[in-house]
Amino acid sequence: xxxxxxxxxxxxxxxxxxxxxxxxxxxxxxxxxxxxxxxxxxxxxxxxxxxxxxxxxxxxxxxxxxxxxxxxxxxxxxxxxxxxxxxxxxxxxxxxxxxxxxxxxxxxxxxxxxxxxxxxxxxxxxxxxxxxxxxxxxxxxxxxxxxxxxxxxxxxxxxxxxxxxxxxxxxxxxxxxxxxxxxxxxxxxxxxxxxxxxxxxxxxxxxxxxxxxxxxxxxxxxxxxxxxxxxxxxxxxxxxxxxxxxxxxxxxxxxxxxxxxxxxxxxxxxxxxxxxxxxxxxxxxxxxxxxxxxxxxxxxxxxxxxxxxxxxxxxxxxxxxxxxxxxxxxxxxxxxxxxxxxxxxxxxxxxxxxxxxxxxxxxxxxxxxxxxxxxxxxxxxxxxxxxxxxxxxxxxxxxxxxxxxxxxxxxxxxxxxxxxxxxxxxxxxxxxxxxxxxxxxxxxxxxxxxxxxxxxxxxxxxxxxxxxxxxxxxxxxxxxxxxxxxxxxxxxxxxxxxxxxxxxxxxxxxxxxxxxx
Amino acid sequence: xxxxxxxxxxxxxxxxxxxxxxxxxxxxxxxxxxxxxxxxxxxxxxxxxxxxxxxxxxxxxxxxxxxxxxxxxxxxxxxxxxxxxxxxxxxxxxxxxxxxxxxxxxxxxxxxxxxxxxxxxxxxxxxxxxxxxxxx
Amino acid sequence: xxxxxxxxxxxxxxxxxxxxxxxxxxxxxxxxxxxxxxxxxxxxxxxxxxxxxxxxxxxxxxxxxxxxxxxxxxxxxxxxxxxxxxxxxxxxxxxxxxxx
Numbered sequence: 001x002x003x004x005x006x007x008x009x010x011x012x013x014x015x016x017x018x019x020x021x022x023x024x025x026x027x028x029x030x031x032x033x034x035x036x037x038x039x040x041x042x043x044x045x046x047x048x049x050x051x052x053x054x055x056x057x058x059x060x061x062x063x064x065x066x067x068x069x070x071x072x073x074x075x076x077x078x079x080x081x082x083x084x085x086x087x088x089x090x091x092x093x094x095x096x097x098x099x100x101x102x103x104x105x106x107x108x109x110x111x112x113x114x115x116x117x118x119x120x121x122x123x124x125x126x127x128x129x130x131x132x133x134x135x136x137x138x139x140x141x142x143x144x145x146x147x148x149x150x151x152x153x154x155x156x157x158x159x160x161x162x163x164x165x166x167x168x169x170x171x172x173x174x175x176x177x178x179x180x181x182x183x184x185x186x187x188x189x190x191x192x193x194x195x196x197x198x199x200x201x202x203x204x205x206x207x208x209x210x211x212x213x214x215x216x217x218x219x220x221x222x223x224x225x226x227x228x229x230x231x232x233x234x235x236x237x238x239x240x241x242x243x244x245x246x247x248x249x250x251x252x253x254x255x256x257x258x259x260x261x262x263x264x265x266x267x268x269x270x271x272x273x274x275x276x277x278x279x280x281x282x283x284x285x286x287x288x289x290x291x292x293x294x295x296x297x298x299x300x301x302x303x304x305x306x307x308x309x310x311x312x313x314x315x316x317x318x319x320x321x322x323x324x325x326x327x328x329x330x331x332x333x334x335x336x337x338x339x340x341x342x343x344x345x346x347x348x349x350x351x352x353x354x355x356x357x358x359x360x361x362x363x364x365x366x367x368x369x370x371x372x373x374x375x376x377x378x379x380x381x382x383x384x385x386x387x388x389x390x391x392x393x394x395x396x397x398x399x400x401x402x403x404x405x406x407x408x409x410x411x412x413x414x415x416x417x418x419x420x421x422x423x424x425x426x427x428x429x430x431x432x433x434x435x436x437x438x439x440x441x442x443x444x445x446x447x448x449x450x451x452x453x454x455x456x457x458x459x460x461x462x463x464x465x466x467x468x469x470x471x472x473x474x475x476x477x478x479x480x481x482x483x484x485x486x487x488x489x490x491x492x493x494x495x496x497x498x499x500x501x502x503x504x505x506x507x508x509x510x511x512x513x514x515x516x517x
Numbered sequence: 518x519x520x521x522x523x524x525x526x527x528x529x530x531x532x533x534x535x536x537x538x539x540x541x542x543x544x545x546x547x548x549x550x551x552x553x554x555x556x557x558x559x560x561x562x563x564x565x566x567x568x569x570x571x572x573x574x575x576x577x578x579x580x581x582x583x584x585x586x587x588x589x590x591x592x593x594x595x596x597x598x599x600x601x602x603x604x605x606x607x608x609x610x611x612x613x614x615x616x617x618x619x620x621x622x623x624x625x626x627x628x629x630x631x632x633x634x635x636x637x638x639x640x641x642x643x644x645x646x647x648x649x650x651x652x653x
Numbered sequence: 654x655x656x657x658x659x660x661x662x663x664x665x666x667x668x669x670x671x672x673x674x675x676x677x678x679x680x681x682x683x684x685x686x687x688x689x690x691x692x693x694x695x696x697x698x699x700x701x702x703x704x705x706x707x708x709x710x711x712x713x714x715x716x717x718x719x720x721x722x723x724x725x726x727x728x729x730x731x732x733x734x735x736x737x738x739x740x741x742x743x744x745x746x747x748x749x750x751x752x753x
Contacts, residue, residue: 023627030630140714147721151728158732167739168748170732175684175745178725179675182691185718186668189698189711193661196706198714225661256750577734581727588723591716 011064011076011084014056014092015131018099021048022124029117038116042107042482045120049103049127053096060089060507065514075514081138081199090358090511091134091275094365097493098268099127101486102260105373108380108480109260119159122152123264130272137283139188139198142276146184146240149272150177153265157257169256176249177239184236190229191284194222200284208289220293227294230285234301237280240273242266243309243335251316254328259376262324263369266331271361274338278354281342282515288347302343303439307446310336314450318457322385324375326457327368330411333450334364340426340447344433344440345516353429355512359504360422363410363497367419370490371407374400377483383474387461392470396477400484401465403491408458410494413451418497423451425505578637582629589625593618660701668694681733681743685726692722 010016025044029035059065065075065085075085103123110116129148136142154177158170192198195206205211206219207226219226239246254262281298291297313333320326341357344350377400383389394401410417413424427444434440497504557564596618603614632638667690674687696715703711733743740747 023624026627026631030627030634033631033634033636140710140717143721144717147724151724154728154732158735161735162739164739164748164750167732167735168750171681171736171745171748174729174732175681178685178688178729179691181721181725182671182688182695185692185695185721186698188714189664189695189702192711192714193657193698193702193705196702196708196710198710574734577730581730584723584727588720591719595713595716 008076009078011059011078012082012132012135013059014052014089014096015128015135017052017055018048018096018124018128018131021045021052022121022128024048025117025121025124029121033117035117038107038110041116041120042103045103045124046100048124049096049100052127052131053093053100056089056092056096059084060086060093065089066510067514078135081141082132082135083137084135085511085514086507087275087279087511087514088135090362090507091271092131094271094362095127095130095134095268098264098271098365098369099123101369101373101490102264104489105263105376105483105486106258106260107482109258109376109483115159119156122156122159123261126150126152126156126264127268130268133272134275136276137200137279139191139200139203139280142280143185143188146236146273146276147181149269150181150240153177153261153269156261157253157265159261160258163256165256166258167256169253173249173253173257176246180236180239180246183232184239187229187232187236190225190232194219194226194229200280203284204286207284207293208286223293223295227296230294230298231301233280234298234305237273237277238305241270241277241335241338242273242332243339244305244312244332247309247312247332247335250332251325251328254331254372255322255325259324259372259379262328263372263376266328266372267365267369270331270335270338271365274341274357274361277342278358278512279515282345282354286347287345299343299345299437300439302339303437303443306336306339306343306443308336309333309339310446310450312336314453318453320457321387323378323387323390323461324372324385326461327371327375330454330457331368333454334360334368334411336450337423337426337447338364340430340443341512343443344430346433346436350429350433351509351512351516353426353433354516355505355509356422356425356429358508358511359425360419362504362508363418363422363494366490366493366497367407367410367417370403370487370494371411373483373487373490374404374407377480377487380480380483381477387464388468390461390464391468392465393477394466395470396474397479400487403487404465405462406491406494408462412455412458414455416495416498418494418501421498421501423447578632582632582637585625585628589622592621657701657705660697664694664697664701667691667697679744679746681729681736681745684745685729685733689722689726692718 021044025041028041028044035041065088067074075083077083103120106119106123110119113119126149129145129150129152132145133142133149136145154170154174157173158167160166188198191203195203197203197206202211209219212219235246238244239249242250250266254266257265285298287297287299310333313329313331313336317326317329317333320329338357338360341354341360344353377397378385378390378393383393406417410419413420427447430440430444430447434444557568559565600614603609604611671687671690671694674690675684678684678687696718699711699715699718703709703715736748737743
């Protein structure tokens with residue numbers, strides 16, 4: 001196979017391409033800081049993210065990371081602290097897809113904006129961090145990648161410097177983010193203290209008692225320290241994935257930020273947070289052994305978090321007047337759905353439920369990005385932000401509004417769209433896990449109740465767009481090419497993913513099997 | 518435990534000497550209250566304004582640039598310590614020793630070039646420059 | 654030799670001081686300083702445990718934490734600066750254009 005001729009570090013290619021693109025944009029802006037060549041800047045960013053996507057897909061097809069038993073090339077360990085397996089490639093694809101979509105959409109959104117090159121390079125830098133998060137398998141690289149994703153995001157949220165809402169959103173995002181990263185780092189220091197290692201595999205060996213901790217003490221003596229550290233790690237991940245208890249930045253940041261950035265944060269950033277969450281908890285703290293050391297199974301924590309996050313997100317979303325804020329709370333609700341993937345794990349299984357969570361994150365990457373991009377389109381039109389302001393948009397822009405209806409029904413989980421299948425698999429997986437712990441029955445029930453509730457507020461928006469009469473005084477609506485293209489691609493993918501769901505299911509289950517099995 | 522008694526005694530003496538000196542001078546000195554004595558000393562000039570003035574934003578830019586290169590040394594030092602051993606050993610080629618650090622510095626230099634070109638090190642601005650900036 | 658548990662106690666104390674600062678102070682700059690305190694508490698832990706376990710991993714990680722703290726301050730100060738320009742204040746409770 002041709003892939004053997006490449007050196008091992010190229011396995012990180014999707015992330016490296018993004019990094020090079022970001023640096024190229026910075027270099028371009030250094031050479032001509034006043035340039036108004038928007039086509040070139042946006043084109044470079046799109047080319048970079050599409051190349052990254054192409055390489056990630058190529059690697060997946062070529063069998064990088066597929067176990068050798070299945071005819072692949074085996075898991076590649078490109079450099080210390082990184083691992084490229086099916087899980088990593090799967091999430092690199094999600095990140096690259098979302099990045100490409102929002103970069104295309106930003107082209108129209110950023111007309112007359114002062115900081116073009118900075119915007120694109122920060123987006124690509126954040127995408128680099130998210131892509132690296134997918135492959136990181138040491139707490140050091142995880143932290144660096146996580147911050148590489150976070151720091152540009154803070155700046156991106158606040159990039160509309162004269163817009164009070166944007167600055168306020170950036171401030172709140174930054175405050176909660178820096179607090180949670182401090183807690184996260186302290187958690188890492190405690191885990192390191194208890195085990196003496198930062199690589200996930202080495203931590204797992206110490207936890208399961210195969211090797212001694214660095215100092216030669218018995219790991220069970222440090223159980224309290226390790227347990228506290230794990231709880232603090234959960235805090236850090238909860239911020240990144242916008243789930244309880246660090247969720248309250250999300251509505252503010254998503255509402256105040258430029259809408260493409262909201263799409264980016266709520267899809268790609270969330271997916272990247274989940275991949276690290278999945279990897280850390282399945283690889284470093286194996287379920288069978290960890291209970292003996294720290295005295296409780298972490299699935300209990302995730303069952304509680306999943307239930308609370310789902311319920312809080314959906315109930316808060318149902319009471320919103322502003323469309324963007326409704327989407328923000330619904331995004332918290334979807335984080336709760338994805339958390340089921342960890343809550344349903346058992347010591348010897350759970351591939352199905354975790355695979356379902358990954359499918360949901362992929363589908364979510366399309367439908368949620370699309371929904372936020374529609375809000376970006378509405379901001380571009382200047383129609384206002386509440387449900388009433390969206391009344392009757394379909395009469396003037398039927399194509400975009402049809403796409404929006406697809407996103408809404410898919411987010412709610414109505415059968416003909418992609419969102420239904422991922423939610424269905426989550427439900428089946430939760431029921432399967434319920435044989436091991438009855439608490440999962442509650443989770444499955446809450447999932448159904450919340451989906452029903454979410455149908456109410458999603459269809460409320462569809463009703464406003466399609467059924468209500470438009471106000472008489474609205475101007476003709478422009479049709480910005482980039483935004484339209486991104487929205488339509490996202491909508492088509494949300495539908496097309498349905499016949500193509502077989503490969504997605506396989507890929508997600510393989511990716512889950514890579515860490516669970 | 519004897520060591521700690523000595524340290525305690527030392528701390529006590531260290532505290533008592535300045536306090537004693539202040540007490541003695543308080544007892545001996547004549548008291549002549551006068552407003553100019555309480556004024557802030559500004560090298561003999563007549564003080565103008567309070568201490569809480571707002572600093573120019575340029576200080577912040579320079580401080581940030583300093584911070585970047587200050588932190589860079591935190592990574593350069595461990596690398597420099599290991600450098601000679603790594604060069605002498607046959608296991609690692611010179612490229613593998615130098616490459617990562619050169620790449621790291623190159624990335625930092627791109628950042629510096631960007632900051633430079635975007636006016637972070639431009640200290641004072643003429644009115645015309647200010648005007649040109651506001652167009653951006 | 655001082656046992657590692659004293660270092661953990663010290664770092665926990667520093668961490669809690671930082672946490673209390675974060676929760677009670679309203680000035681954005683004080684908030685930033687409190688977060689720095691929490692990061693440094695983690696550094697104390699990392700270095701004490703690196704000594705305790707006899708490997709260098711923790712010390713190297715502490716270097717990364719320091720660089721990270723610097724980067725975070727740089728971005729944070731930038732955001733606080735635009736906050737001041739827009740709201741003429743650095744009190745984190747002043748900006749309430751959106752509901753909390």
